[in-house]
Amino acid sequence: MKSISGSGFRALDPEKTDKVFIYAATSPQSLAIAHGASSQSTVFVTAYEAFGPAGLEHSLESTGAKAIFVDQNLCPKVIWTLTSKALPCAGVVVYNYPPAGAAAADTKWTVDLLKLKETRPQLQVLSFTELREVGQSKIADPVPPGREDLCATGPPDTKGGSVAGLDSVIGDYPSPTDSFLVYLSLAHVLEFAFENSHLFWGVTVGYGGARMLFDYITPSGTPQKGDLRAFQPTFMVGVPAIWERIKKAILVKTNDAGLVESAASGHGRRPRRCGSHPDCRGQIDLTRSSSALLAKWLGLACEWNTGSVGSIPASLEMKLVDYPEAGYFSSNNPPRGEIWICGDSVVEGYCDNEEDTKSTIVPDGWLRTGEIGQWEPNGHLRIIDRKMILVKTLNGEYIALEKLESIYRLATLMANICIHISPQWAKPIAIVISSPPDLKQLATQHGPDSKAEISALTQQPDVVSDALQQLQQAAKEAGPNSIEVVEAVALVDDPEWSPQNASAPVSVSWVAFERCCPWS
Numbered sequence: 001m002k003s004i005s006g007s008g009f010r011a012l013d014p015e016k017t018d019k020v021f022i023y024a025a026t027s028p029q030s031l032a033i034a035h036g037a038s039s040q041s042t043v044f045v046t047a048y049e050a051f052g053p054a055g056l057e058h059s060l061e062s063t064g065a066k067a068i069f070v071d072q073n074l075c076p077k078v079i080w081t082l083t084s085k086a087l088p089c090a091g092v093v094v095y096n097y098p099p100a101g102a103a104a105a106d107t108k109w110t111v112d113l114l115k116l117k118e119t120r121p122q123l124q125v126l127s128f129t130e131l132r133e134v135g136q137s138k139i140a141d142p143v144p145p146g147r148e149d150l151c152a153t154g155p156p157d158t159k160g161g162s163v164a165g166l167d168s169v170i171g172d173y174p175s176p177t178d179s180f181l182v183y184l185s186l187a188h189v190l191e192f193a194f195e196n197s198h199l200f201w202g203v204t205v206g207y208g209g210a211r212m213l214f215d216y217i218t219p220s221g222t223p224q225k226g227d228l229r230a231f232q233p234t235f236m237v238g239v240p241a242i243w244e245r246i247k248k249a250i251l252v253k254t255n256d257a258g259l260v261e262s263a264a265s266g267h268g269r270r271p272r273r274c275g276s277h278p279d280c281r282g283q284i285d286l287t288r289s290s291s292a293l294l295a296k297w298l299g300l301a302c303e304w305n306t307g308s309v310g311s312i313p314a315s316l317e318m319k320l321v322d323y324p325e326a327g328y329f330s331s332n333n334p335p336r337g338e339i340w341i342c343g344d345s346v347v348e349g350y351c352d353n354e355e356d357t358k359s360t361i362v363p364d365g366w367l368r369t370g371e372i373g374q375w376e377p378n379g380h381l382r383i384i385d386r387k388m389i390l391v392k393t394l395n396g397e398y399i400a401l402e403k404l405e406s407i408y409r410l411a412t413l414m415a416n417i418c419i420h421i422s423p424q425w426a427k428p429i430a431i432v433i434s435s436p437p438d439l440k441q442l443a444t445q446h447g448p449d450s451k452a453e454i455s456a457l458t459q460q461p462d463v464v465s466d467a468l469q470q471l472q473q474a475a476k477e478a479g480p481n482s483i484e485v486v487e488a489v490a491l492v493d494d495p496e497w498s499p500q501n502a503s504a505p506v507s508v509s510w511v512a513f514e515r516c517c518p519w520s
Contacts, residue, residue: 003142005036005128008135012092012124013066020044021065023056023074026186027207029096029128031195033069034186036135041143046187049074057081062352067092069128079112083119092124094131174235176202181233183208194237206231210242214249244409308380316343318381319366320373326385326398328372338387339373340366391421399428399484407478408486411470413438419486427487430471434458434491442466458491467491 009020020037022044024030037044045063047056049071056077060068070078072095082093093116117125126134174180180198182205184191198205208227215226238246312318320330320337328336342365349357361367372385389401404419408430416433443457445466457463468489475485 003032003036003039004132004135004139005032006039006042006135006142007036007138007140008131008133009036009042009067009092010040010140011134011138012131018042018066019063021047021060021063021068022186023047023049023051023059023078024069024071024096024186025049025209026182026184026191026195027071027096030069030186033094034192038145039142040140041145046185046192048185048187050185051077053077053081067094069094069096071096076112079116082123083116091122092126094126094128096128174198174201174203176204178234179204179206179231180235181206181208181227181231183210183213183227184237184239188239190237194235198235203235206233213242213245244406248410248412308376308382311380315345316341318342318373320375321368323372323387326372326387328385334375334377336372336374336384339369339371339381339383341369342366393421393426393428393483404428404484404486408471408474410478411467411474413442413467413470425487427483427485430486430489432467432471432489432491434467434493439463439491455493458493464489464491 020033020042022030022033024033034044034046045059045065047059051059060081068078070093075095078093113125117123174197178198180194180203182191182195186192195205206227208231212224213226213228215229216224218224318339318341320328320335321340322329322331323338328338330337340362346365346367349361359368370387371383372387374382374384376382385400386402389403391399391401393399399419399421401419401421405417408414408417408419413434414432415435418431419428420431421428439457443460443463445462468486471486471489
């Protein structure tokens with residue numbers, strides 16, 4: 001199939017070996033750029049739109065991309081990086097349409113573009129529309145890929161593994177009557193693979209945003225339907241944090257409606273989902289009880305067992321290797337250890353990164369996953385921990401941060417949470433972004449101060465005490481070890497944590513320490 005955007009890139013830069021760097025949110029335009037690059041057998045590189053300047057600079061320098069596709073709202077980062085850093089890359093910059101509801105012209109970024117052109121006069125800067133016009137005037141024949149050409153996001157996977165995995169997970173489930181909600185970044189290989197697969201099957205595809213999945217209120221105070229209610233998809237893919245948010249939203253609504261009605265109303269009455277990570281048992285059980293069909297993605301066949309990744313396919317070898325630092329040994333009963341895998345479908349290495357390749361893949365081909373696994377009596381493998389998220393406490397015990405955050409995030413008050421652990425402390429503390437409506441409702445129990453600003457409410461002792469009780473109750477219901485129960489909580493009024501926000505958890509940890517750790 002001939003591609004207009006691919007023809008545009010070929011006309012602007014005839015070298016087949018160059019890379020196209022996609023730094024944009026998931027959208028029809030970003031997918032068209034990916035397809036256009038593929039039509040010319042040009043490698044496209046994806047970057048999460050949440051990347052800050054440092055991450056963007058590292059990605060551009062590592063890949064040496066000659067063309068960049070960027071969302072308009074992300075242009076300032078690209079402009080700053082290209083004007084302030086001596087990067088020997090990028091001959092073409094293509095910017096996307098403005099976001100929905102945004103003004104077509106923004107004076108500041110227009111001035112920034114002019115500055116970029118002055119700094120790098122050899123750089124070609126044009127809009128997505130202009131790229132299509134160039135492509136329409138010079139349609140290029142497709143360039144078929146070779147057997148080993150890459151078409152992947154992140155560290156290169158083998159194409160055979162991706163295709164085989166998709167077929168075993170999806171099979172004949174989708175049909176043209178289904179709908180698929182796209183909201184994860186194009187840089188997420190699971191989202192990209194399923195987005196393309198659903199287009200191939202004729203499924204209706206809708207584009208949304210992770211922050212707008214549920215009903216929300218705009219800055220002007222106008223209530224808006226969330227993407228789930230507005231589009232009502234029958235398919236979506238997600239990660240644990242998304243399933244936790246969905247579960248939390250359903251549990252809140254069950255006070256007013258039946259569980260099946262509440263769960264189905266936002267998922268097209270025929271809810272289906274696919275996860276990119278082993279789910280908590282509670283998430284799977286909740287989905288199953290609301291008549292949802294669950295497919296678990298790990299490149300394996302569909303398994304109807306909670307808590308494990310399923311049986312091991314014949315094309316792979318897996319073994320558990322001792323991790324003595326945390327007390328995991330293959331001699332345990334049941335056997336436990338770091339999961340090592342080997343086989344033709346396993347990644348061969350990191351792109352142009354020999355150091356990480358050597359640290360991840362041993363000479364005889366075994367890949368160290370960093371995941372801690374346990375063999376189940378039925379031969380299935382269960383992931384129970386992860387090396388990189390284990391933190392040592394004052395008493396020498398290891399605590400898994402990701403596990404605790406998934407437990408405490410279900411508390412009503414939580415919008416987001418960071419579990420903070422130090423070798424100087426016996427127990428963890430929680431740094432919490434609270435949900436403003438829930439915070440105000442909680443504050444009404446303590447008198448007229450409930451009308452105070454959010455920043456003031458987060459420091460009221462009674463409110464903080466109630467928040468701590470909520471967290472400890474969530475821990476009691478989930479049943480973690482006593483050393484995993486938070487001892488104190490700090491409420492912060494940041495709207496979100498991101499690379500663009502200077503109040504990320506690392507920078508607020510000292511404030512939290514002083515605020516909620518009387519033993520310091």
